[in-house]
Amino acid sequence: LLLVLGAILGAAGGILLGIFAKDINTLFATIKGLGILLYAPAIIYLFPTVPQWIGRLFPTYYIIAPITEITQNGAGWSVIADEVIILLVLILALIGIVAYVVNLAGKRDTILAV
Numbered sequence: 001l002l003l004v005l006g007a008i009l010g011a012a013g014g015i016l017l018g019i020f021a022k023d024i025n026t027l028f029a030t031i032k033g034l035g036i037l038l039y040a041p042a043i044i045y046l047f048p049t050v051p052q053w054i055g056r057l058f059p060t061y062y063i064i065a066p067i068t069e070i071t072q073n074g075a076g077w078s079v080i081a082d083e084v085i086i087l088l089v090l091i092l093a094l095i096g097i098v099a100y101v102v103n104l105a106g107k108r109d110t111i112l113a114v
Helices: 002-020 024-033 035-046 052-057 061-073 077-113
Strands: none
Touching (some): 002 024, 002 077, 024 035, 035 052, 035 061, 052 061, 061 077
């Protein structure tokens, strides 16, 4: 379930990036630049002296943290429920933003066609 939710979050983020990119080169450059956002929670987790709340600022934390809790500590739903709920809220918000932007683009194209 967590991997599917992570895939949905990644796909929605990719669609949003694709909407705003002018061309494929811009898209690839943006993805390379945003790579730190993907790996930041894992990097912070590797260094226990860094305050762990910093990792919670990145959306990928809510994918990595529950998987880490399950695999390393054998955690159940009661332990990971908060992170999963936050992940679901992030996914719904991102899908809402994508739908809004696509709707705006459709209206703009309709106005320009008239």
